[in-house]
Amino acid sequence: MYGVVLAAGRGTRMRPLTDRRPKPLLPVGDRSLLERVFDAARDVVDAFVVVTGYQGEMIREKLGESYRDRPIHYVEQAEPKGTAHAIAQAEPVVDDRFVVLNGDVLVNPSLPRALVDAGGTAVAATEVADPSSYGVISTAADGTLAEIVEKPADPPTNLANVGCYAFEPDVFEYIDRTPESDRGEYEITTTLELVLDDRTVSVARYEGTWLDVGRPWELLTATEAVLADIEGQHLAGTVEDGVHLHGPVVVEEDARVRSGAYVEGPAVIRAGADVGPNAYIRGSTVVGPDAHVGNAVEVKNSVLMADASVGHQSYVGDSILGRDVNFGAGTNVANLRHDGENVRLTVKDDRVDTGRRKLGVIVGDGAKTGINASLNAGVRLGADERVGLGEVVTRDRVSE
Ligand code: TTP
Numbered sequence: 001m002y003g004v005v006l007a008a009g010r011g012t013r014m015r016p017l018t019d020r021r022p023k024p025l026l027p028v029g030d031r032s033l034l035e036r037v038f039d040a041a042r043d044v045v046d047a048f049v050v051v052t053g054y055q056g057e058m059i060r061e062k063l064g065e066s067y068r069d070r071p072i073h074y075v076e077q078a079e080p081k082g083t084a085h086a087i088a089q090a091e092p093v094v095d096d097r098f099v100v101l102n103g104d105v106l107v108n109p110s111l112p113r114a115l116v117d118a119g120g121t122a123v124a125a126t127e128v129a130d131p132s133s134y135g136v137i138s139t140a141a142d143g144t145l146a147e148i149v150e151k152p153a154d155p156p157t158n159l160a161n162v163g164c165y166a167f168e169p170d171v172f173e174y175i176d177r178t179p180e181s182d183r184g185e186y187e188i189t190t191t192l193e194l195v196l197d198d199r200t201v202s203v204a205r206y207e208g209t210w211l212d213v214g215r216p217w218e219l220l221t222a223t224e225a226v227l228a229d230i231e232g233q234h235l236a237g238t239v240e241d242g243v244h245l246h247g248p249v250v251v252e253e254d255a256r257v258r259s260g261a262y263v264e265g266p267a268v269i270r271a272g273a274d275v276g277p278n279a280y281i282r283g284s285t286v287v288g289p290d291a292h293v294g295n296a297v298e299v300k301n302s303v304l305m306a307d308a309s310v311g312h313q314s315y316v317g318d319s320i321l322g323r324d325v326n327f328g329a330g331t332n333v334a335n336l337r338h339d340g341e342n343v344r345l346t347v348k349d350d351r352v353d354t355g356r357r358k359l360g361v362i363v364g365d366g367a368k369t370g371i372n373a374s375l376n377a378g379v380r381l382g383a384d385e386r387v388g389l390g391e392v393v394t395r396d397r398v399s400e
Pocket of ligand 1: 006007008009010011012013014023051077079080081082083085086102103104185214
């Protein structure tokens, strides 16, 4: 069976982290989101079809021709005209029943399995506390799909559409007949309405992890979820005498944790990273490949991508630092508002409640701060942005 993975979106809500990479290549723990989607589907899938678009060449370069013995076919969606349009690009490759997964979700292998077992055309559904921001699924008396209503004010059920499906090859004929939606996209949920006119659609119930990684803080949530599954300590790199390791900690090959460092897991120090001396790393933190955390730096619940560097006597909390970010000595991140309210972040021009009391900064690749810079909670810095020495940054610096 083929697994079609949708990876063509622009990822605008994730900016600035998606300025220089497609969203599915964002790192979650020790591998990319896309590789985690592959891992979830690998049991039921013989080969993958990846629909690429925005910065698709990076995906081809990074993943190559196969993933853990499963061949990868790439197809191109020239414009992100919607999920149905994306799936249509797979038509030349797939010739049998297939599953569809988004390239930006964190799910367990039981999800693709449930779709396969459901038979025929199937949509995955999971119970959520507040379904009003999702596509909400109603079922008929026999448990098959009755209707999907997008973001209803008064949700008829608690079942959210996970956005993962199984299709018969005739879905391509239905996609051909799918009209444009109000927001100008060809959406697979509209296609499903056409299928429903002719036959039943199964609802595959799913109860495991389902994290849609669409906005910056959701990358922290996904990282927390993945790191929570680490058991024990795995120390392939160098851990100098006088380092204190507590809880689940991974130190990959060629990484070095210097004397006096105090690491409270879950934490992953990736290959080639250099931490300390006397650094304090608190969970859930990933210090990316070849990243550097200097003397007397505290990093808490944060993601440092490859080659990021945090200079001595800095504090980084609940933050994401892109590739090659450089924080000058004494850079301090605020991650809590004085009024104790949730931190808000700008997502596509809207100020959005992140649901987090603690959130620091989101920093695009290559950005740099001078010594003693102060960055307020919920600030985004664009790729290559420069913050001067001693500067206080209270507003986003991202060109939209
Ligand atoms: P979205 O998250 O709706 O879109 P996006 O990834 O472009 O992000 P944003 O809204 O922030 O710009 O897409 C859901 C999934 O479908 C995601 O995995 C990307 C994929 N997709 C395509 O492959 N092609 C498309 O035309 C669209 C709209 C989405």
